[in-house]
Amino acid sequence: MTRRLSKIALGSALAAGIGIGAFSYLLRPAESVTLMMQNRRSSVRQPVAVVSGTRGQATSAALAVATRRSPNAASAAAITVGMSDGTYTGSREYAYYGYVKVAAVVTNGQITDVQVIEHPNDNGTSQYINSIAMPYLVQEAVQAQSSNISLISGATLSSEAFVKSLSNALSQAGA
Amino acid sequence: MSEAAFSTGKFSRTELIMGMPITVVIPAGQCTDPDAAATELFDYFRTVDERFSPYKPDSEVSRIDRGELKPDAASPDMQEIIRLSEDTKRITDGYFDVWFDGHFNPSGLVKGWSILRAAHLLDARGLDSYCVDAGGDMEVRGHETGSGPWQIGLRNPFDPNTIIRVMALENRGVATSGTYIRGNHIYNPLSGTRANAIASMTIVAPNVYEADRLATAAFAMGEGGIEFIASIPTCEGYMVDLAGIATFTPGFARYLAS
Numbered sequence: 001m002t003r004r005l006s007k008i009a010l011g012s013a014l015a016a017g018i019g020i021g022a023f024s025y026l027l028r029p030a031e032s033v034t035l036m037m038q039n040r041r042s043s044v045r046q047p048v049a050v051v052s053g054t055r056g057q058a059t060s061a062a063l064a065v066a067t068r069r070s071p072n073a074a075s076a077a078a079i080t081v082g083m084s085d086g087t088y089t090g091s092r093e094y095a096y097y098g099y100v101k102v103a104a105v106v107t108n109g110q111i112t113d114v115q116v117i118e119h120p121n122d123n124g125t126s127q128y129i130n131s132i133a134m135p136y137l138v139q140e141a142v143q144a145q146s147s148n149i150s151l152i153s154g155a156t157l158s159s160e161a162f163v164k165s166l167s168n169a170l171s172q173a174g175a
Numbered sequence: 176m177s178e179a180a181f182s183t184g185k186f187s188r189t190e191l192i193m194g195m196p197i198t199v200v201i202p203a204g205q206c207t208d209p210d211a212a213a214t215e216l217f218d219y220f221r222t223v224d225e226r227f228s229p230y231k232p233d234s235e236v237s238r239i240d241r242g243e244l245k246p247d248a249a250s251p252d253m254q255e256i257i258r259l260s261e262d263t264k265r266i267t268d269g270y271f272d273v274w275f276d277g278h279f280n281p282s283g284l285v286k287g288w289s290i291l292r293a294a295h296l297l298d299a300r301g302l303d304s305y306c307v308d309a310g311g312d313m314e315v316r317g318h319e320t321g322s323g324p325w326q327i328g329l330r331n332p333f334d335p336n337t338i339i340r341v342m343a344l345e346n347r348g349v350a351t352s353g354t355y356i357r358g359n360h361i362y363n364p365l366s367g368t369r370a371n372a373i374a375s376m377t378i379v380a381p382n383v384y385e386a387d388r389l390a391t392a393a394f395a396m397g398e399g400g401i402e403f404i405a406s407i408p409t410c411e412g413y414m415v416d417l418a419g420i421a422t423f424t425p426g427f428a429r430y431l432a433s
Binding site: 137138139140141142143144145146147149150151152153154155 | 325332336349419424427
């Protein structure tokens with residue numbers, strides 16, 4: 001199975017079930033993934049549930065207010081919150097390209113299904129999104145290579161040392 | 176357009192403005208006086224620096240930051256930036272915020288915006304092929320040579336002397352947010368911490384303004400940022416995580432030359 005990126009308003013659905021904020025989750029094969037929820041007022045992230053997932057991803061169409069637990073937070077204890085079983089319909093959320101609404105199904109205290117109730121499909125752009133941009137993300141290992149290409153996109157090379165060195169080089173070059 | 180004064184190769188000029196190298200590249204045959212075009216372009220960047228630099232005490236940004244200048248009384252350009260900032264904050268769900276820790280710093284928006292404005296100066300001169308590169312973010316128009324797309328390297332976030340990919344771009348903006356060289360300079364405004372889950376986030380968009388602001392916001396989101404980019408139909412993203420694994424949107428593949 002490939003990693004499918006599903007564009008669903010998981011956050012709002014779960015917000016309806018749990019009560020605070022929107023969040024996203026990301027499942028990887030054979031991994032226990034901690035669902036993170038961010039309380040916007042305190043800006044404190046708390047793990048709210050642990051899901052042993054099958055392969056696949058879902059993201060909050062409310063644009064990922066919370067993120068996967070970062071590596072340096074790995075020591076934080078995961079807390080399983082006992083969610084009440086049931087199906088919870090989320091709020092209708094604007095997601096840049098349209099509105100989305102989903103429902104979350106909780107069984108035995110864990111999320112077992114997320115259903116898309118509404119997603120943008122009422123115009124050409126949205127249809128494009130649904131057919132093309134609900135994509136499979138692609139992965140590869142990065143490999144360093146040298147090149148003689150002069151134009152390079154990267155984080156801004158603007159350390160003082162770099163700028164000094166470049167200034168010097170440019171002056172030598174007669175700039 | 177008459178035959179170029181320079182018949183082969185490309186015109187290229189670099190100056191250091193706003194603390195970063197800015198380069199304009201104009202293929203042969205695009206205009207009779209590329210040097211004049213470049214001068215106009217660099218002069219424009221200097222006026223942007225005067226107005227928007229957070230390091231110059233007399234800039235409008237510094238005066239707004241100190242509360243001496245009300246945004247309503249600022250220049251039309253500043254008001255446009257403030258308006259664009261609010262729009263960007265909204266579509267990124269707060270991940271892009273020019274107010275952080277009580278300070279006003281719209282640099283994350285000004286860079287891409289000013290590159291695009293500078294590119295429009297070249298458009299006005301009738302050029303249809305050029306590249307304007309400001310610190311690794313660039314507006315790429317037309318062709319590099321003949322009918323070929325521009326070849327743009329994607330810098331290795333773990334070793335700035337190497338690249339990890341070559342992109343073939345025409346009529347696009349590209350921007351990369353990352354951690355190397357400058358250190359970790361992007362904050363997640365929602366948590367107040369430095370964003371550090373990923374090594375670099377490269378965005379290709381219809382123009383550099385879009386690419387720059389989305390790269391900044393997506394980088395602040397961490398690993399979820401690539402999914403945010405995937406939700407925007409006109410933009411593609413290439414994210415490198417700290418383990419050296421790249422995750423990219425399917426549409427990015429069409430820009431990969433090697």
